[in-house]
Amino acid sequence: MDDNFVIIQRPRLICECKNVSLQKIQEEVHVHGVRTLKDLVLRTRASTGCGSCASAVREAFETELTKTAPELPGSADNEP
Numbered sequence: 001m002d003d004n005f006v007i008i009q010r011p012r013l014i015c016e017c018k019n020v021s022l023q024k025i026q027e028e029v030h031v032h033g034v035r036t037l038k039d040l041v042l043r044t045r046a047s048t049g050c051g052s053c054a055s056a057v058r059e060a061f062e063t064e065l066t067k068t069a070p071e072l073p074g075s076a077d078n079e080p
């Protein structure tokens with residue numbers, strides 16, 4: 001067995017045509033503050049090729065967006 005063997009994992013691609021990974025979508029939402037699907041598409045070009053990934057792109061984006069939702073005033077966690 002070769003001790004120098006290294007396994008490299010590729011990021012999971014959501015859009016293969018434009019090489020957009022789940023990690024890239026997460027970065028756009030959480031690092032760059034993208035809050036609309038339109039902006040995500042403009043920045044990454046995701047779903048602008050064959051279009052078959054459109055629902056997966058939207059689903060991944062919406063999932064990440066829910067993780068950024070601010071707490072509402074008066075919610076249980078904000079009570080004194």
Ligand code: FES
Nearest residue numbers: 015017049050051
């Ligand atoms: S896989 Fe995303 S546009 Fe084709």
